[in-house]
Amino acid sequence: MEIRPQDTESSWKRTAYSIIFESDTPAGRAFDIALLLAIVLSVVAVMLESVHSIDAEYGYYLRIVEWIFTGLFALEYLIRLAVVRRPLAYALSLLGIIDFLAIVPTLFTLVLAGSRYLLVIRTLRLLRVFRIFKLGQFVGQGEFIVTALKASRYKILVFLTAVFTLTIVVGTLMYVIEGGQHGFTSIPKSIYWAIVTVTTVGYGDISPVTVLGQALASVLMIMGYAIIAVPTGIVSAQMAMPASPAPPVPVYKQVVCHVCQAGDHRPDAEYCWRCGEKL
């Protein structure tokens, strides 16, 4: 992102930018961790508020906490807008929109009662957690996983399309077999059941009752059992693959110097590396 402030700009902006947007200075790292903590705490507060018994007793305090965090996040958002070189680019970026949506719902509750639940959007700010991963040990490891998944993306896409086609066909068959009963009340619902089954989740909220239905379900389950090997195999093979071709191992010349008996010369050596004698 080339939206950092120019060198000619005021010094505090540059300092604020490096603290808020970068994480390679001690201050920047401290800010990142404090922000992560604030996000987690504000999300926990929203969570607790959704529990009826806790809301009944501590709802007042939770709402105060909510307003404090909203204030802090609003302040942070305004500073971000102030210090970036191109505020509009930031405001329209994914993280910028999430940052904005993390503030708005609390303000809306002044007008509209039920809008508090929109605060759950704030949980998306947890995506910033992944920026913290850039610190220390995690860079390589996170990148390794992402690289392996990216390299396998076409294989996984083909695989998911095959699975999806399978679930549509099997789901429709089950709708016909079970005759629109036992929970298989429509084709989309039957496809939902097929997905629940082939992924081995198996809630049991819908399950076949007829003999033919149970037979088809058994086939689907055993197929799912064999099929689950495919994505695992794809990613395993990708991860086991060496990241880059190994550097060529230099081969030494299998000749011994006739003066000093030194071996292991370069393949194209004409003089001994130890005594300088012509080989």
Place this chain on the structure above:
Amino acid sequence: MEIRPQDTESSWKRTAYSIIFESDTPAGRAFDIALLLAIVLSVVAVMLESVHSIDAEYGYYLRIVEWIFTGLFALEYLIRLAVVRRPLAYALSLLGIIDFLAIVPTLFTLVLAGSRYLLVIRTLRLLRVFRIFKLGQFVGQGEFIVTALKASRYKILVFLTAVFTLTIVVGTLMYVIEGGQHGFTSIPKSIYWAIVTVTTVGYGDISPVTVLGQALASVLMIMGYAIIAVPTGIVSAQMAMPASPAPPVPVYKQVVCHVCQAGDHRPDAEYCWRCGEKL
């Protein structure tokens, strides 16, 4: 398939053939994508019709959509029949039969009321999706998965037979242990339960209640847990295997020098490497 029209045939047939049956021209590709879209939309219409609340309100329009798609597919089917060189071969091929079955059920509804649900056969036309995969990036990836699965087919077959034998034995034992109660009302039903369990789907529509039954179920589950490693291992190992065969290992000449008894000569050696004697 050698059922393409001959060069001596009329030009429009050849053009229609290349558009409908081939996908390497821009027009052919556009047709494929339009067909894919039509299949998806017609399947979605059938799905929506199976939902009671939607059918009650929009059933009339959905039925019109159904007739339009049936008309289009019928037209497509007739053109396919007209342009291929050997219409019978196409009509009796798997895709030809599916294409035919995608039209018939709608016509049947004029005579027989309940036959509309046969339209679900149309979902099988989604198999054509895989032909679209032939475009671009997906060829190699799809082939890679199919090749890995094909290479593992005997291993997977042996594995599935072992799993199936296991489920029959365990299912029968559970029928005896649970005494025909708690859902284990017959041996086939108990085998269905064993498959649900060993594949870790676990609906919970049938689950053991007696102590001995739960103990046996625990053993089956832990076995299933260890067993699931086998197909994954098979496919992973297959996929991790290098695509090309290893470079040929240089083989020494199996001849011994008659003078110094030295072996391990180059395959094309004419003189002994140790004493210089003619081999």
Place this chain on the structure above:
Amino acid sequence: MEIRPQDTESSWKRTAYSIIFESDTPAGRAFDIALLLAIVLSVVAVMLESVHSIDAEYGYYLRIVEWIFTGLFALEYLIRLAVVRRPLAYALSLLGIIDFLAIVPTLFTLVLAGSRYLLVIRTLRLLRVFRIFKLGQFVGQGEFIVTALKASRYKILVFLTAVFTLTIVVGTLMYVIEGGQHGFTSIPKSIYWAIVTVTTVGYGDISPVTVLGQALASVLMIMGYAIIAVPTGIVSAQMAMPASPAPPVPVYKQVVCHVCQAGDHRPDAEYCWRCGEKL
């Protein structure tokens, strides 16, 4: 097994032995497949008998089929006893006992009414299926799986012990946390639940209700999710391993003969392999 009949014995015994016990002659192979079919059919008959509606209508015929198969298996058992060199060794071997138990229950039904269900032991004869695998393509593949599992047996044993310890500790904790309610009525039952959970089967016949219980269950599930990688990794790595270490690639001497310009000499060559000149 050195229990085959001696050469001095009567010829029919040797023929019968090779047909019944061996599978490398056409007759032996035909017998194996016929036996497999008979076992499958007799097991299917027992299965169908356990279904109440089928038993009510066709029970009489199924019982006749049962007696026919029992007669055939008894005959086979007697011939096996007659032709093997050491009948007692066969009778006390695992397969011999299973063969015997496959006949007995039907005879018992003459005396004791409910003993028919013991016939389910006959399903164990399906273990003979694996002998059929010795035919053709399947040998190597089946052996490959068994070898990989055998090589991993200590690792899998250590892993299963760890999983078992985990389920005991977590199961006991859940018994205390849920307070003997919500299905967690005893420690063994709670351990059963822990096994159902960690193997991701998840029947839902028992599931935590308290907040603390659901939190512990979440931890167990995520651990189980990470843990399932272990047996898969073990078997995958084992299967991906080359069967034997690669033969050492001979390295040639990087010296060119000064007479004929030939290269690629043995590392310890003193004379050119092409012209015999001293290197």
Place this chain on the structure above:
Amino acid sequence: MEIRPQDTESSWKRTAYSIIFESDTPAGRAFDIALLLAIVLSVVAVMLESVHSIDAEYGYYLRIVEWIFTGLFALEYLIRLAVVRRPLAYALSLLGIIDFLAIVPTLFTLVLAGSRYLLVIRTLRLLRVFRIFKLGQFVGQGEFIVTALKASRYKILVFLTAVFTLTIVVGTLMYVIEGGQHGFTSIPKSIYWAIVTVTTVGYGDISPVTVLGQALASVLMIMGYAIIAVPTGIVSAQMAMPASPAPPVPVYKQVVCHVCQAGDHRPDAEYCWRCGEKL
């Protein structure tokens, strides 16, 4: 642990130490196995006591067994304290605390009725099982698994954080979509459901009922299906990795000959390999 008794100490202490704390003498091994058996039996007794029907009939005897094992474990604990060189270090170590907690609850039952259930802490003594693994075959295998998991710990941590973020976001969305009904009564409960789903456990105690909820659940399940490949791939790749580090790649000396400008000399070269000049 450098807490073994000094050589100047009494001989019985050294003998007792080697028996109780070490397992490389026959006596030490016998003690380990006896202890393992005692732990298993005492845990089984606690388990059986938690089953109401067994407790009603054999509760009296089980309580006697409990007291005997408590006495034995107390004796063992005291001897351990007596023979180690630094008793406090042992008493405050993890295993020391567990050993202590395995005795206390029984004593507490004299004062407080319900404290017997604290005996479940004794199950943690099963952790000693892993010390037994140090015997024979298991050392290498157990270490192999632990090493592979340790080497993958950062990858697994990144992966678990991603899974956890996903479950929070999806769980919160489900709470809003299902409108606090159908079991999704609070955000923590919805997150619990998301964990149950993404790990493919699928109890079915909570499952989506609305169309939008089932659609989101389907996406989560298929994502979980593809995601499960990641930890498996990590561990598989780790385990397939060759045990020994690759041989060191020979590094050339970073010096250029001042006469002929040749580089890539051997690290210990004293003369240029091309012109023979002193480097």
